Amino acid sequence: MLELGPFRVNKDGKTLYRNEYAWNKVANVIFLESPAGVGFSYSNDSSDYTKVGDKRTTKDSYVFLINWLERFPQYKRRDFFITGESYAGHYVPQLAYYILSRNKNTNQTVINLKGIAIGNAWIDDAICMKGMFDYLWTHALNSDETNEGINKYCNFVSEDSVSKKGDGDDNTIQCGKYLSQGFREMGFIDLYDIYAPQCNLSAIKPGSNGNVSTILLNGHLYDILNC
Template sequence: MDNHTKSFSSLLISLWFTALLILVEMVSCARQHRRSFLAKEADLVTNLPGQPDVSFKHYAGYVPVDKSNGRALFYWFFEAMDLPKEKPLVLWLNGGPGCSSVGYGATQEIGPFLADTNEKGLIFNPYAWNKEVNMLFLESPVGVGFSYSNTSSDYLNLDDHFAKKDAYTFLCNWFEKFPEHKGNEFYIAGESYAGIYVPELAELVYDNNEKNNDLSLHINLKGFLLGNPDISNPDDWRGWVDYAWSHAVISDETHRNINRLCNFSSDDVWNNDKCNEAIAEVDKQYNEIDIYSLYTSACKGDSAKSSYFASAQFKTNYHISSKRMPPRRLAGYDPCLDDYVKVYYNRADVQKALHASDGVNLKNWSICNMEIFHNWTYVVQSVLPIYQKLIAGGLRIWVYSGDTDGCIPVLGTRYSLNALGLPIKTAWRPWYHEKQVSGWVQEYDGLTFATFRGAGHTVPSFKPSSSLAFISAFVKGVPLSSSRVETN
């Protein structure tokens, strides 16, 4: 055999092997795609009791985050009402720590199905955020809602970093189940103690994107959005006290005593017994009203009677134990809505439809897990360094505040954001929706801060239409309306 013939034979063999490798890869990809499709379709929700008729699909179920410990997080995903493969994906987290994103975000605020006050089913939300984006609600960490671990020690080790790592693992595994959304623009949003969860998770995603050259591991993170968030302990607590005083909840004398006895420049504000005694007067006055919505009626139903927040233990131990208040809302158009949500998610047929149980062994679902709240280890005192890092990294960051929330008030948020020292890009101005002032907004170099006029702690439940306009502007990266005149 001459050299020419040998070369030709070698080329044919090489081409044959290349074709074989391509075929193997195609078969492997096809199998992986089929596994993803089957796993996703197994989570399709088809018979949710009381659900309004809709044209979009939604999925619910579990994603494992630690197979050796038997740890899995529960999610509920709503495709966008149109063009879901093109629309951005938003992950929503509620805080607490220990409160359910399904019970709050999905069913009381921004999901397409809201709790019906007749305690029998759901009603359609005309201002659902999946009009603009794909919405993914996550119950995090384990022990919240339907999320669980088969290893009891996991529940004793919960802290800010534990939650962050599990949420990241969840995302990676969720994208394997829903690969068609891997390339979508991705945003993380949340409220209250998610003010810690969200920047922590965003930083982890950002860092891993920077480290990994493998595009298959890349998550297309573009920014995050936070409402009435915990940001920085000293500024948040100082704002909490000043807001109570400026809104006539406490007296001048109480305010003076607190400022004299409490060191708000320290991360450990409550290590002073005299300070705790002065702060107790703020709690005493807030116990008379709804701290989450100063100007609406408090719940008089079962939630008010049985709630930990109404107990003597809460009133005595809240600040002394340095615990934070979870984002529990007992106000709004129906201040007892938590009761309706609890009834609905404890129905066996509802849990079965959501793939959260077999419909026989009914779980005791609660909107907030108080054991998690009591035992939480607060590792992070401030996320301002993360803000600085991710602003420098080019992520879009918007923060908003309902201005009638006394729990994490607008004043504390302003103190925290002012500590960043960002240059002002656009001066403080009103922003409009439906020809009315929805609130005020200030654009900094790298961050936008806005208020919602007359909204409490869970802003979308108070201002649903304005909130939908807000998320639309955020994902499009356009300024909030500066005119009463509406433009198409």
């Protein structure tokens, strides 16, 4: 409803209008909310909400796809693509690999996987952070002082800690200081499009987050979706 779906939400927060640029105009699209408990997805077994992780999400997504194809067999021979953004940098490649490995079992439904696509993929926390601050500096959004401080005190090697190890707690403090300084220097801009007009919440247009939240919080909608 916010970006890719067939409908957008009007200002009244109750009615919809068609999205002119919806993906379902060129493809059959399944929007899968995973892992269980995310969005409107749910499980009848409450333990599923604690047994989480990338591997579990991969297997659950695969089981869903197999069951979906069994229920709608007319789509079995269709080309299949997996797409996602952000943390899908984990989910999409792992699901694709799992599908390919399971497809080798000729006694079960084969998913006709043809490709994957990931936007702004979050694959490794440390590497992504390093790339982001390099980008900010090379595009004049961070000062030389900040860039030098980040390179001096942060190593971006481990996802557990981006501070340089072996030199005591001071490096951790200094690394955090320069990272915070880098974000402040960036200012209120769209990090995904630094040349776009400055973000202004009061200028949000119909169909964006505010109106979507209104309609999704409507109790009547929950009844319709049997949530």
